[in-house]
Amino acid sequence: GESVGLHLPTLSVQEGDNSIINCAYSNSASDYFIWYKQESGKGPQFIIDIRSNMDKRQGQRVTVLLNKTVKHLSLQIAATQPGDSAVYFCAENIAGNTGKLIFGQGTTLQVKP
Amino acid sequence: GAGVSQSPSNKVTEKGKDVELRCDPISGHTALYWYRQSLGQGLEFLIYFQGNSAPDKSGLPSDRFSAERTGGSVSTLTIQRTQQEDSAVYLCASSQRVIDTTGELFFGEGSRLTVL
Numbered sequence: 615g616e617s618v619g620l621h622l623p624t625l626s627v628q629e630g631d632n633s634i635i636n637c638a639y640s641n642s643a644s645d646y647f648i649w650y651k652q653e654s655g656k657g658p659q660f661i662i663d664i665r666s667n668m669d670k671r672q673g674q675r676v677t678v679l680l681n682k683t684v685k686h687l688s689l690q691i692a693a694t695q696p697g698d699s700a701v702y703f704c705a706e707n708i709a710g711n712t713g714k715l716i717f718g719q720g721t722t723l724q725v726k727p
Numbered sequence: 728g729a730g731v732s733q734s735p736s737n738k739v740t741e742k743g744k745d746v747e748l749r750c751d752p753i754s755g756h757t758a759l760y761w762y763r764q765s766l767g768q769g770l771e772f773l774i775y776f777q778g779n780s781a782p783d784k785s786g787l788p789s790d791r792f793s794a795e796r797t798g799g800s801v802s803t804l805t806i807q808r809t810q811q812e813d814s815a816v817y818l819c820a821s822s823q824r825v826i827d828t829t830g831e832l833f834f835g836e837g838s839r840l841t842v843l
Contacts, residue, residue: 655836656834656836657731657818657820657834657835657836657837658770658818658832658834659834660831660832660833663831703769703770705770714772714775714783714785714786715760715772715832716772717762717769717770717771717772718769719768719769720768720769
């Protein structure tokens with residue numbers, strides 16, 4: 615899950631296993647959600663997005679699940695690879711508040727070979 | 728260039744000095760964003776420019792912070808009278824469309840600011 619403190623939560627997985635990264639978003643009026651991946655020393659990169667009228671969306675090796683009832687978002691990564699090691703952020707856009715993506719605190723994913 | 732370019736990549740300054748951080752967005756992108764990322768933290772929204780519309784400055788933490796975007800392209804973030812708590816990585820991002828159409832912001836690699 616997401617941390618509210620100063621330290622990012624860390625998820626450690628074995629190479630080849632599936633990873634699930636969780637995010638609790640803040641605003642029930644948010645209508646659009648995005649997952650970003652940030653490697654060390656780089657800017658975040660877009661992974662996958664989902665709108666609030668959906669509860670699941672699949673990409674290549676990644677799936678995003680949205681539970682609006684409990685304001686919860688998750689990112690599933692299949693067959694995790696060493697290159698997946700990074701910090702993962704969820705972000706939300708509040709309906710009508712175009713342009714202001716609100717980012718979560720992030721989760722560090724460590725993949726053990 | 729092919730991506731969002733930010734300069735300087737690293738800036739060390741003394742408390743009280745002014746700094747300017749520059750962002751060159753991807754050509755043709757109408758939306759430009761500044762975020763701040765403190766060590767081990769998420770991204771904090773600062774300001775957003777969209778085309779010729781008035782910028783959304785609601786995230787600027789104090790009146791020491793300002794930003795402008797000239798000619799709809801290059802943007803400069805200025806921090807006056809820097810304080811130690813301003814130390815962070817300042818990230819710029821651009822997007823071809825408004826954010827509720829696509830979430831694909833293209834980020835630069837950031838400008839790391841250290842205030843001594």
